[in-house]
Structures are given as structure tokens and as C-alpha cells.
Amino acid sequence: MREVAARAGVSIATVSFVVNGSRSVSPATHRRVTDAMADLGYTNNVVARALASKRTRIVALLFPALEERLGGIALRMFMSAASRASELGYHLVLWPSGETDQDVRDLVSGRLVDGVLVMEVQLHDSRVEALLELGLPFVSMGRTSQNDRVPFVDMDFEEGVEQALDHLESLGHESVGLVLEDFSASPIVGYGPAARTEEAFRLSAARRGLRSALVTCGPSAAGGRRAAHDLVAALPDVTGVLIMKDDATGGLLSGLAATGRRVPDDVSVVSLASSTANGAATEPTLTTLDAPGVEMGRLAVESLVARLDAGAGAGAGAGGAGELTQVLLPCVLHVAGSSGPAPGMAARG
Secondary structure, rough: HHHHHHHHOOOHHHHHHHHOOOOOHHHHHHHHHHHHHHHHHHOOOOOHHHHHHHHOOOOEEEOOHHHHHHOOOOHHHHHHHHHHHHHHHHHHHEEEEOOOHHHHHHHHOOOOOOOHHHHHHHHOOHHHHHHHOOOEEEEEEEOOOOOOOOOOOOOOHHHHHHHHHHHHHHOOEEEEEEEEEOOOOOOOOOHHHHHHHHHHHHHHHHHHEEEEEEEEEEOOHHHHHHHHHHHHHHHOOOOOEEOOOOOHHHHHHHHHHOOOOOOOOEEOOOOOEEHHHHHHOOOOOEEEEEEOOOHHHHHHHHHHHHHHHHHHOOOOOOOOOOOOOOOEEEEEOOOOOOOOOOOOOOHHH
């Protein structure tokens, strides 16, 4: 650092400000320091800085060790979080977690990270409970059943269900089904998004006086085809379907066709917590409630870094300090070819 300071014509403190981002300097001075660092081959030693500052500037994203779940929306959330962490001077690492809280305890005891983001949250999540107990700063990307002490950023699944049912009801649909992923044999049984969506659907359908049914869905297109047959058996006059499982939507459409039902002439389909891009992959294109995955990743990192900075400013032992962020982000309805008037509505009109 002395050599960099001498070459740039600045003080060692100014070099430290640039390296650590601890104080702003003018653009011209910042450029002189970084040019001198490049000329001298200076690289920042992350381990040495961690030893000196007692901060690693690494945050971990806890994700269940289930390979098939890291796709689509989850990937967008992860990439957005990683990008924002980098902008704020942190490194984000993906940390596959097991079915118990032991991975969390190992992570904390090894002092490997400054803070944690938690994904694929269950209503009763031992990882969140362990983090509260251990005092490591964290933000949950999802909600448990008890959130009075939990900082979280989550999708508003309840409002998403209301938007979808508003859309179908406005088209005259009175008999509506919901297709959800089957978590009964999964390590993440009690998965928050599915549980919240199911409860919101049951309550809203009853309040609206809709005929309704719920079926669970296995993986991939085969699961979607099976779900279509199960739904028709449970609700023979079904004219509207909500589904929250992107990899099964194509199978659901083909399964409905196999029962003699055309989309959207006989049955309308709306994909929940999805994306316009996923909806465009089917024929007809799907009406979707687009998930705010990119915004979730960004806000979760910003909230965690704010807590870390508040804790550092308050001194040792203040982990988890700062305002308790709790944010619900809406999904956005994108109407496409898979939803239309209920059968007979055009004639009535």
C-alpha cells in the first residue's frame, strides 16, 4: 500500500479508502490509485483483510441441496442477488443446505461468512430458527409461519391468487381448479409458497362462491398430464385452472387436450409465480403472474448489507442490528393466449 500511495501521489489512508470503500474519494483520485494498483500488480488479499477487519465480506445464500429446484425464478433471484452483492463490495456464495439446521451451525461456527440469505423457506424452517438463535445477520427470501423477529423479502402469493381469480371471474369462470407441486415426500414439506397459495385459494374461492378443487402435481410434463386428469375427475365442469409449477404447464395443457378440453375455448389456464418467458414456451402462450425474482434478489441483499453495516457501526456483538425489513412484492399479471371467456359467455354477451 505504501508503494501504491507513492506511485499515485496520495496518502496511505487514501489508498485504504479506495481499497476498502470505507470513504468516498474524488473520481480523479480513485483513478490514480487504481491505475497505480494495476501498474504494480497489487491485488486485494481477502483473507488478510478479513483478519484485520473481522469481516470476510462474504455472504452465503442457503439453498436446499435439491438439484432440480435451482432453475427458472430461483436462478434469476440468485443472479440478481450475486450482482447486487458485488456492487456493494461483497461476494455471494451458494451454500447447499441439508434437511436440518446443522449446515447453518457449521457455517456460523467456522466464521466463514458475515451474513446469510435463506431461500426455499418452509413454514417451520429449522435454518431460520438456528440463525435467530445464533445471532448471525440474515434475511429470509420467504416467510415462515412466525415472522415477528424475521427480516424477509417475499412474493405476495396471497395477492397473486386474488389477481388470478379476479381475472378468471371477470371472464365469467365459476368453476376453478388449482394445481400445486406435491411436497408430501419432499425434504421441504411445508414449503411456504405452496402452503400460502393453497390457503389463499381455498379462502378466496369460498368467499367468491366459486366451485373449486385442488390437485397436486408430480415433476415435469408427465406430472402435468396426470394432474389434468385428476383435476377433471375432481371437478368435471372446471373452466379455469391456476397452476404453480413451470415444468409441468406444458403437460397440463396436453393433458387437458386429452380429456377433450381446448385451451382457452373450454378451459382457461393461468400460471402463478412464473414469467412471461416461460409462458411463451407453450402453445397457446400462457397467461402468467410474473414473479418479481430479480427485485427480490436485489432487495434481499440490500437489506442484509444494511444490517451488516448497522452491526459494524454499533460494534462487536451487534449482529442483526438495524431496522427489521419485511417486504412483500407483488406479481404482475400478463394476459396471453391461454385465458379467455368461460364457455357460453360469448353467446350470453
